[in-house]
Amino acid sequence: MKLLEDRIVKDGKVKGTQILRVDSFLNHQMDIELFGEMAKEFKRLFEGEGINKILTIEASGIGIACIAAQTFGVPVVFAKKSPSKNLPDNIYSTKVESFTHGNIYDVMVSRQFLNKDDRILIIDDFLANGAALDGLISIVKDAGAHLCGVGIAVEKAFQPGGSRLRESGIRIESLARVASMSEEDGVTFVTE
Amino acid sequence: MKLLEDRIVKDGKVKGTQILRVDSFLNHQMDIELFGEMAKEFKRLFEGEGINKILTIEASGIGIACIAAQTFGVPVVFAKKSPSKNLPDNIYSTKVESFTHGNIYDVMVSRQFLNKDDRILIIDDFLANGAALDGLISIVKDAGAHLCGVGIAVEKAFQPGGSRLRESGIRIESLARVASMSEEDGVTFVTE
Numbered sequence: 001m002k003l004l005e006d007r008i009v010k011d012g013k014v015k016g017t018q019i020l021r022v023d024s025f026l027n028h029q030m031d032i033e034l035f036g037e038m039a040k041e042f043k044r045l046f047e048g049e050g051i052n053k054i055l056t057i058e059a060s061g062i063g064i065a066c067i068a069a070q071t072f073g074v075p076v077v078f079a080k081k082s083p084s085k086n087l088p089d090n091i092y093s094t095k096v097e098s099f100t101h102g103n104i105y106d107v108m109v110s111r112q113f114l115n116k117d118d119r120i121l122i123i124d125d126f127l128a129n130g131a132a133l134d135g136l137i138s139i140v141k142d143a144g145a146h147l148c149g150v151g152i153a154v155e156k157a158f159q160p161g162g163s164r165l166r167e168s169g170i171r172i173e174s175l176a177r178v179a180s181m182s183e184e185d186g187v188t189f190v191t192e
Numbered sequence: 193m194k195l196l197e198d199r200i201v202k203d204g205k206v207k208g209t210q211i212l213r214v215d216s217f218l219n220h221q222m223d224i225e226l227f228g229e230m231a232k233e234f235k236r237l238f239e240g241e242g243i244n245k246i247l248t249i250e251a252s253g254i255g256i257a258c259i260a261a262q263t264f265g266v267p268v269v270f271a272k273k274s275p276s277k278n279l280p281d282n283i284y285s286t287k288v289e290s291f292t293h294g295n296i297y298d299v300m301v302s303r304q305f306l307n308k309d310d311r312i313l314i315i316d317d318f319l320a321n322g323a324a325l326d327g328l329i330s331i332v333k334d335a336g337a338h339l340c341g342v343g344i345a346v347e348k349a350f351q352p353g354g355s356r357l358r359e360s361g362i363r364i365e366s367l368a369r370v371a372s373m374s375e376e377d378g379v380t381f382v383t384e
Contacts, residue, residue, distance in 0.1 A: 029305040030268045032261040058251035063258040063268065069224040076222045076255065113221040 001041050001175040004153065005189050007034060014181045018156075026153060027060035027125050035067040038175055042123070042151045043071040045173045049148040051121045053077060055114070055140065057107060057132055064153055065123040072121070077113045079136060082106045092142045096135040099128070107135040109143075116144035127152040127174060130161025137170065149173060157190045193233050193367040196345065197381050199226060206373045210348075218345060219252035219317050227259040230367055234315070234343045235263040237365045241340040243313045245269060247306070247332065249299060249324055256345055257315040264313070269305045271328060274298045284334045288327040291320070299327040301335075308336035319344040319366060322353025329362065341365060349382045 013021040025031040051072055056065035057079040069076045081096075082105065093108040114120070122136050133150060140147045147170065155162050155174035166172055177190035205213040217223040243264055248257035249271040261268045273288075274297065285300040306312070314328050325342060332339045339362065347354050347366035358364055369382035 023302065024304065025267075028269065028272070028302055030258065030261075030270070032258055032267060033265070035258070036262070059254060059270065059272070062251060062254040063270075066222065066224055066227070066255040066258050067262070069222075070228070070259070073225070075217075075224060077220065078222070078251065078255075080220070080251070110215065110220055112216065 001038065003034070003037055004176045007031075008154065008176055008178075008187055012187060014183050014187060017180070017182050020154070020156070020178065020181060020187065022154060026064075030063045032063075032067065035064055038064060038153060039068040039071045041175055042068045042121070042173070046072075046121055046149055046151065049121070050119045051148050053114075053118050054121050054123050055079065055109070055136055056123045057081070057136060060126075061124040064125055068121075068123055068151065077109060079107045079109045079139065082108055092139045094135045094138045094142075096131050099131065107132070107139065109139050111143070114139065114143035114145055118143065118145035119148050120145050121148050122150045123152075124150075125153045127155040127161050127172070128159040130165055133161065133165065137165075151175075154178065193230065195226070195229055196368045199223075200346065200368055200370075200379055204379060206375050206379060209372070209374050212346070212348070212370065212373060212379065214346065218256075222255045224255075224259065227256055230256060230345060231260040231263045233367055234260045234313070234365070238264075238313055238341055238343065241313070242311045243340050245306075245310050246313050246315050247271065247301070247328055248315045249273070249328060252318075253316040256317055260313075260315055260343065269301060271299045271301045271331065274300055284331045286327045286330045286334075288323050291323065299324070299331065301331050303335070306331065306335035306337055310335065310337035311340050312337050313340050314342045315344075316342075317345045319347040319353050319364070320351040322357055325353065325357065329357075343367075346370065 011024050054065050054069045054076045065076045090111045091108040097104050149171035152174040155177045157177040179188045179190045181187045203216050246257050246261045246268045257268045282303045283300040341363035344366040347369045349369040371380045371382045373379045
């Protein structure tokens with residue numbers, strides 16, 4: 001999606017070759033007008049899939065998921081991150097390893113809000129190693145729901161998550177796919 | 193706001209006299225259509241205030257804030273919660289005590305995204321003791337920004353936060369103000 005790629009080039013901050021900061025418009029300050037355009041693109045991509053619920057994970061996926069949910073006319077469920085203690089009953093949960101923070105946390109969704117009749121679109125802001133996404137996919141499977149696909153804002157395509165998950169048969173649509181980046185040369189994108 | 197009050201009566205779950213669970217439509221599963229109606233009400237209440245940015249706090253305030261931001265045509269900044277270590281430079285931060293979780297955490301906003309020219313509307317899902325709100329207000333003051341007011345979905349009006357903050361001169365608009373609740377008698381609301 002050219003609009004998002006252009007915005008990354010304009011306002012993204014590259015540190016080294018691995019870190020892309022997009023906190024001025026995507027995951028700290030959020031440009032809701034941009035989210036509206038991204039939502040239309042998700043709708044175009046997943047139209048006709050019969051999606052009845054969007055699943056995301058706190059915190060930075062929630063904004064994009066909510067604006068996207070408007071275009072689909074469906075509710076959002078956000079998975080909660082929790083330190084691994086005192087998990088309540090009646091939840092789906094799975095462990096996720098954070099490469100960013102170097103820890104392991106539990107991700108959970110109340111059983112009340114996911115079931116076998118659901119047709120789920122997962123939405124998140126970033127895809128890199130895919131650990132958080134693995135957790136969400138595992139929860140969808142546990143619930144017996146149908147995973148229609150995954151919508152991502154920014155994929156670091158030079159990290160393995162996207163390729164691995166696509167090879168496993170999951171439909172992943174990333175609005176911007178970063179091929180490489182460096183402080184000297186900026187960001188390049190995967191061209192179709 | 194009658195629509196929200198009716199929804200709380202219909203789908204809220206009261207535990208004892210202090211806990212109101214609204215996770216089927218407000219803060220785990222999110223009814224985006226309801227959020228749209230709440231957003232219109234916030235717009236009506238704060239129209240003409242020249243608001244240029246909405247500030248909220250992760251995680252459950254983000255959805256309501258984003259949908260509200262659409263009606264105002266402004267961006268959202270969400271404050272991040274962080275364990276009290278390794279805070280980055282160039283942030284506004286303050287400590288908040290959580291009554292729910294019995295701990296103290298730091299709340300932070302990058303200095304880049306709040307400044308003295310901003311006219312801020314704070315949005316959050318719940319107001320009870322007002323600790324998180326105190327933190328957000330403190331950050332707005334640190335930034336030298338103008339606080340136009342606070343929009344809350346559900347206020348537990350039998351807890352002291354709302355009264356205390358209104359007495360300090362802050363405009364707080366809560367769409368549903370719970371006067372009392374019990375498992376036997378359900379929820380009653382403050383009538384104007």
